[in-house]
Amino acid sequence: MSRLFRDVDGGPRCPHGSVVCIGAFDGLHLGHRALVRHAVARSRAIGGAPAPGPHGGGLPAVALSFEPLPREFFAPQAPPPRLLSPRAKVEGLCELGADQVGLLRFDARLSGLDAETFIERVLVEHLRAREIWVGPGFRFGRARGGDIELLHRVGRERGFVAGEIEPVMLDGERVSSTRIRAALQDGAFEAATRMLGRPYAIGGRVVRGRQLGRTLGYPTANIRFGGRTPALSGIYATWVHGVGAEPMASVSSLGTRPTVDGVEPLLEAHLFDFDGDLYGRRIEVEFVAKLRDEERFDDLPALVAQMHRDAERARGILARSSRSNGPHSRMRTSLKEPSFE
Template sequence: MDLIRNLHPRVQPGEPVALTIGNFDGLHLGHQALIAAVLGRAPDLVPALMCFEPLPATLFRSEAPVPRLMGPGDRIRRCRRLGLERLFMLRFNRAFAALDPALFVRDVVVKGAGARHVVVGADFRFGARAAGDVDLLARLGQELGFSVEVIEPVCRDSAKISSSRIRRLLAAGELDAAAALLGRPYALGGRVLSGQQLGRTLGFPTVNLRPPVPPALQGVFAVRISGAGLDNHPGVANLGRRPTVNGTEWLLEAHLFDYDGNLYGRQLEIEFRQRLRGEEKFADLAAMTRQMQVDAALARRVLAADTVVS
């Protein structure tokens, strides 16, 4: 899959594409319906997706940013798994946000990306002040030589599947309900960081990953870990800021049960199976260690009865 971060208006795009456009945070079942439509245009058109970094809502709400379901790396890996051949992950800033809707379509969608077929949701908005809608997109398509396909919302339990709905479920610890909307268990991936190795001194060595900030959930979870030769390996993880040790940055720390390998620098995916509790600040490391032992025992019981979803 080709990853394109910048479009150059003076450079001709490659092969013409079938393009879906949006934020695609989470790549849930609603997003997957859009992707299925562009995949259905192959081999005549290259199936492609256009998204933006940072999320537009984050740019305009910097004082209270929207929680992220996935970071750029997770989105790239998931797009590749879904079969897309080209991913436009464009840098979103205030100048980009100020683009007139017609200019956005002409310069970015057509000249930049080479779109000949565009697939969007019925509520798709674009351009400065979100002034563009699907009717304007269709009119511009007639002028500029691309067709438009509008996909109706995908619903579950009589409500539209959306990223914001999934964020609320994850924040409430309703992982099964979130998985039903995602089409898979919720997971975060990344490269294992070298940390302070505090967990090892407490008898709980961990692998540390940097989550998207702010993450859509926090607390202690029963998890399964895959990658680097592991396949749904059981473990327990904390996603938070580690208040007991005066931590300030978000970190995802996972302890793998009955494992003693070296995973530094390796790519892992951590799948959240059940929330055990919220993150707490303990009086001292001894109290925290006792609770970690309780958490690990509970996670083992949860995962022993857990059905692995591949």
């Protein structure tokens, strides 16, 4: 049986029971990781049928999330910036110990379910949940009508236990995807790293662009975003992972390229002292420092002159920084992966 499921049609997926955690899990930050690890620990502690996969006995731990995210579904013209792609989220949840991952299609059908119906169809009938764990203040169901109190009440009637983990705090505030997005947009990468538990990077497969950078003396490895909104924009000093044994120093642009009339967001990474073909290669671009905002220049010579200044500054910053050993060897933060549509 595949570890990933997208809907709840058919018979029970976990006929002997399961331990379920639910969340958006965008970013898989310290709070998300605490929730998943708690659910996994509880699943291993509960007796029953052996869990599938490499984790041994207990009940299967199921991490339940949604794609697209509910906020994206309800606000398609102004979606929130994404920290994590669907594929990277699934990989990260599995790496945290989830035996199965539900990435439910959040559409008109699912969004129209009231909270009690969601509990009955998804958690009781399909997953046979014995325990359900959520983060602080979690709401679900039509009009966000469900909460931990409803889970407690239905659980007493249907034979499962529900719990809410304590918030993970950092610098006196709760760790959240909203705080991480704000830190990234401000260029506060050290703060984002602390909340994520790892450096922030964007990964994906290198695609062909207009090859304008090559004609200007700055060939780039390009990553597209598949219609999703990136969490940051501008020019950055970066490390690129996945090209050689060690991360490679680079300067990267993330945005719509106003000087050359670009439209869709594109990540363009120029690797210093590298000459090779990366098309089709999967890489990760780790962000170290923001150099400036994206801007429009009067002509290409003015753009190239600024690119020279950006490259020189990025080299200096990276020469002074500690080289990362690969921020996502354990958990990727990738915005462009094979489609889950």
